[in-house]
Amino acid sequence: MGHAYRAVGWNRQKKIYDRTLGLGLIAYLVLFVVVGLLRWPEHSEETLALRALGTGALLLLHVILSIGPLARLDHRWLPLLYNRRHLGVLMFCLALVHGVFATVYYHSLTDGNPVVDPLISVLSANQRSDSLAHFPFEIFGVVALAILFLMAATSHDFWLANLTAPVWKALHMLVYVAYASVVLHVALGTLQGETSPVLSGLVGVGVVWVLGLHLVVGWRERGLDRPTTGSPSAEGYLDVAAVDELKDGQAKIVTLSGDRVAVFRNGDEVSVVSNACQHQNGPLGEGRIIDGLIVCPWHGYQYQPRCGRSPEPFTEKIPTFRAQVRAGRVWVHPTPLPAGTDVEPARIGAEA
Amino acid sequence: MTETQAKWFLIALGLYLALGLLFAVPFLLKGAAKIDGDAVEGSWGFKLLILPGTVALWPLLLSRWLRFDAAPVERSPHRDAAGEGR
Numbered sequence: 001m002g003h004a005y006r007a008v009g010w011n012r013q014k015k016i017y018d019r020t021l022g023l024g025l026i027a028y029l030v031l032f033v034v035v036g037l038l039r040w041p042e043h044s045e046e047t048l049a050l051r052a053l054g055t056g057a058l059l060l061l062h063v064i065l066s067i068g069p070l071a072r073l074d075h076r077w078l079p080l081l082y083n084r085r086h087l088g089v090l091m092f093c094l095a096l097v098h099g100v101f102a103t104v105y106y107h108s109l110t111d112g113n114p115v116v117d118p119l120i121s122v123l124s125a126n127q128r129s130d131s132l133a134h135f136p137f138e139i140f141g142v143v144a145l146a147i148l149f150l151m152a153a154t155s156h157d158f159w160l161a162n163l164t165a166p167v168w169k170a171l172h173m174l175v176y177v178a179y180a181s182v183v184l185h186v187a188l189g190t191l192q193g194e195t196s197p198v199l200s201g202l203v204g205v206g207v208v209w210v211l212g213l214h215l216v217v218g219w220r221e222r223g224l225d226r227p228t229t230g231s232p233s234a235e236g237y238l239d240v241a242a243v244d245e246l247k248d249g250q251a252k253i254v255t256l257s258g259d260r261v262a263v264f265r266n267g268d269e270v271s272v273v274s275n276a277c278q279h280q281n282g283p284l285g286e287g288r289i290i291d292g293l294i295v296c297p298w299h300g301y302q303y304q305p306r307c308g309r310s311p312e313p314f315t316e317k318i319p320t321f322r323a324q325v326r327a328g329r330v331w332v333h334p335t336p337l338p339a340g341t342d343v344e345p346a347r348i349g350a351e352a
Numbered sequence: 353m354t355e356t357q358a359k360w361f362l363i364a365l366g367l368y369l370a371l372g373l374l375f376a377v378p379f380l381l382k383g384a385a386k387i388d389g390d391a392v393e394g395s396w397g398f399k400l401l402i403l404p405g406t407v408a409l410w411p412l413l414l415s416r417w418l419r420f421d422a423a424p425v426e427r428s429p430h431r432d433a434a435g436e437g438r
Contacts, residue, residue: 007397
């Protein structure tokens with residue numbers, strides 16, 4: 001990073017994002033309870049509040065899981081991705097309140113310890129794991145909440161720096177385990193007390209939506225991880241693209257040495273860097289060169305194209321690659337250089 | 353899960369988190385700055401935000417603090433091929 005940590009690096013966009021999020025959420029919760037009281041008068045206010053919190057968290061989880069693939073399909077979704085961590089922490093808070101409320105409401109019936117006994121009850125009251133209709137669905141909620149807690153607790157950049165981006169990303173990929181747990185929690189829970197098919201139907205639509213989006217993006221990107229092949233030049237360079245394929249200020253992504261690289265054109269210069277931003281391993285090759293710096297499309301981290309270093313005072317750096325332009329084609333040496341190594345850009349039009 | 357199993361699970365979890373909370377006090381006051389230079393002048397809001405993660409992941413942080421490790425460099429196929437971290 002290169003500057004002192006603060007709780008939140010506020011800026012205008014984050015404030016607008018959070019204000020919109022907060023107001024939208026309050027509107028959803030109030031609307032759910034009011035409509036619920038009118039539509040289902042047999043349910044208590046507590047039950048409706050519990051469902052408002054649970055469905056609110058579930059809805060946010062769907063939004064969170066959709067932002068990544070949507071942003072890959074259309075860059076106009078990127079502003080939503082920029083502050084996704086706040087969305088995640090808010091979703092965890094909703095799920096936590098739902099969990100605590102449900103535990104107190106349904107499991108605080110004994111005269112014993114007010115903290116420990118309800119927790120023991122949640123974990124052990126229902127042991128009908130032999131029956132799908134009576135399965136202890138609460139345990140799936142507990143598993144999801146534990147994962148969401150770990151994700152929310154490690155959402156600060158301190159954890160990115162100290163776990164490293166790949167480990168942090170692997171930890172946060174557990175969101176898919178949490179999602180599966182939540183789906184089971186809701187599906188099995190509704191089996192036990194819900195007569196209307198609306199909730200389970202909506203969850204089914206949500207699952208199809210999330211799965212479908214990920215499959216579409218996977219299909220579109222299926223070729224990107226195919227290693228670049230072909231006959232290497234005498235110096236070991238590989239032909240990766242025609243010069244005409246490279247738009248000014250943008251990159252072509254290819255795979256070399258087991259990972260993606262971004263081949264950037266900056267005017268009549270070509271520079272090649274590893275595709276993963278050091279911050280959250282965002283796809284640098286989907287970003288642009290602005291004011292002479294590669295800008296990560298996810299959170300705006302910047303790198304100098306020729307050396308892969310962030311401008312001072314920032315200290316991020318990424319591996320670079322040697323490139324040549326010959327006969328209208330771009331050739332890249334597949335062996336990466338240590339992060340931050342300065343490499344003379346290949347010049348278009350200057351080839352022999 | 354039986355009631356006895358649930359009790360033992362909660363006792364173990366409570367013990368782990370209590371140790372994490374004990375560890376968090378000196379870590380947030382001194383340790384975080386030892387393993388990450390950007391935490392030296394970290395605000396109190398920052399310290400409060402990393403408290404839950406510190407309580408949850410205290411064995412990892414304790415081992416780094418004891419080894420006086422600087423923030424680690426990430427591993428990736430490119431960084432490995434470039435000979436970083438060897």
